[in-house]
Amino acid sequence: MDSAYHILIPVDFTKASASAVNYALGMANEVKPIITLLHIIDHEREKIAAEHQLETFCSGFNFVGLEMNKRVIIGDVLNDLGKIAQGMDASVILMSTHGERGMQKVFGSYALRVVEHSKVPLIIVQEETVYNDIKKIAMTIDLEKESIQIVKTATSLAKYYNAEVILVGGKHDDPILKNKVSLNMRVCREFLTKENIKHDIQLLDRKSFDSNLIQFCENESVDMLAASFYQNTFYAFSDKFVQHLIMNKLHIPLMTIDSSATGVYAQFSFLTT
Numbered sequence: 001m002d003s004a005y006h007i008l009i010p011v012d013f014t015k016a017s018a019s020a021v022n023y024a025l026g027m028a029n030e031v032k033p034i035i036t037l038l039h040i041i042d043h044e045r046e047k048i049a050a051e052h053q054l055e056t057f058c059s060g061f062n063f064v065g066l067e068m069n070k071r072v073i074i075g076d077v078l079n080d081l082g083k084i085a086q087g088m089d090a091s092v093i094l095m096s097t098h099g100e101r102g103m104q105k106v107f108g109s110y111a112l113r114v115v116e117h118s119k120v121p122l123i124i125v126q127e128e129t130v131y132n133d134i135k136k137i138a139m140t141i142d143l144e145k146e147s148i149q150i151v152k153t154a155t156s157l158a159k160y161y162n163a164e165v166i167l168v169g170g171k172h173d174d175p176i177l178k179n180k181v182s183l184n185m186r187v188c189r190e191f192l193t194k195e196n197i198k199h200d201i202q203l204l205d206r207k208s209f210d211s212n213l214i215q216f217c218e219n220e221s222v223d224m225l226a227a228s229f230y231q232n233t234f235y236a237f238s239d240k241f242v243q244h245l246i247m248n249k250l251h252i253p254l255m256t257i258d259s260s261a262t263g264v265y266a267q268f269s270f271l272t273t
Helices: 015-027 044-058 077-087 101-116 145-161 175-194 209-220 239-246
Strands: 006-010 034-041 067-074 092-096 122-125 136-140 164-170 199-204 224-229 254-258
Touching (some): 006 077, 034 077, 077 092, 077 101, 092 101, 101 122, 101 254, 145 164, 199 209, 224 239
Parallel strands (some): 034 067, 092 122, 136 164, 136 224, 164 199
16 A cells, blocks of 8 residues: 555544554555544644543554554534545545444444545444455445445555455346446446456345345455445435444445545446436
8 A cells, every 4th residue: 555545543532443543553564554543622622631642542552664643633523524534635534333232333323424424435344343454345236326436445445455346236137227237337347447456246135135245245255345325215225224234243344435425427437327
């Protein structure tokens, strides 16, 4: 990973934050990103104490050989984190969910609210997630053109780690729906081929698709999930689907981005209707 790749980690000094930092350090075993630890405060009067707390938090990790920054900024996590990430030219925001199942559900929703306000992609890990070398990325594809939004981010990560991208969609009997999925698969395959990324296609039974996807990931030893996030919940791969992936039983990290973040049509000019 070259020096331009920048991982921004929002921290609140919890065990979940530590999990996110540990995952980033795992990513740095093979390649060397810039890592920035960010703590957001409400008022200027909190800054000195927060800076000391961040310094203490960072002392528990080994950042030797890495370019690491510590920042304390006044703002609102939900509304400002994406803007801060853009301003810092972050490649990705890496954050963790809470480990307790009940709280994890709440924090998973919290993470998705961050996605809604960010043009920078997120990697969301669970508190229990342990870093595995990123060799296989399973990327979900559905009927909507916006579902391919995540492909550029997945491709970027795959390049750094020489990983394979597996395009995963649902099986359709209806010819029109089948053609829609096929078109999106073709667009992604053309892009991945152009970028010299090894890739494959897997179609799964649409009944209990999310469970079938997780089972596929277990069978194939997938290291990361990738899915576009839809704010409109009537889509097949809605926010509920993405939240289920965040909380997957295998603790696989999820890479996601708002499907409207940069405009799918601008990214893929060869996409036809």
